Amino acid sequence: MGIGVPQCTLRTYQPTPTTVRFTVSTRAAPERVVGQVKHYLLLAGRILVASILIFILWIKWLVVYQVPEVVPLVLQYSTCGQMALWIAERVPSIYLLPTAFLIALAVVQRGYKG
Numbered sequence: 001m002g003i004g005v006p007q008c009t010l011r012t013y014q015p016t017p018t019t020v021r022f023t024v025s026t027r028a029a030p031e032r033v034v035g036q037v038k039h040y041l042l043l044a045g046r047i048l049v050a051s052i053l054i055f056i057l058w059i060k061w062l063v064v065y066q067v068p069e070v071v072p073l074v075l076q077y078s079t080c081g082q083m084a085l086w087i088a089e090r091v092p093s094i095y096l097l098p099t100a101f102l103i104a105l106a107v108v109q110r111g112y113k114g
Helices: 033-064 079-090 093-108
Strands: 009-016 019-025
Touching: 033 079, 033 093
Parallel strands: none
Antiparallel strands: 009 019
8 A cells, every 4th residue: 555545445235136335435434332432422522513503603693683582491591592692692793603614614524534
């Protein structure tokens, strides 16, 4: 194998005798339990961060356009809802939107190179 050439993983599946489905990746699938747990915890963390980001942007939209409050009561009185409201009211859109864009880029980036 040459320098700079990523190691590839090829997984082949044969759902029926006449079809073949395969996946090619430059990342080896985690085979140990610790690797799988780490993978799913990172995935859950990314989903959580993306959800919080969308929630903050939605609250900011409500604040900017002075839409009648349609935030469910459960979220309105929760710590997360109060923090989102605090951020939306105090952080100007000129700073919030680029920051949200950078966080979204970080969330969707793959966790490996190759």
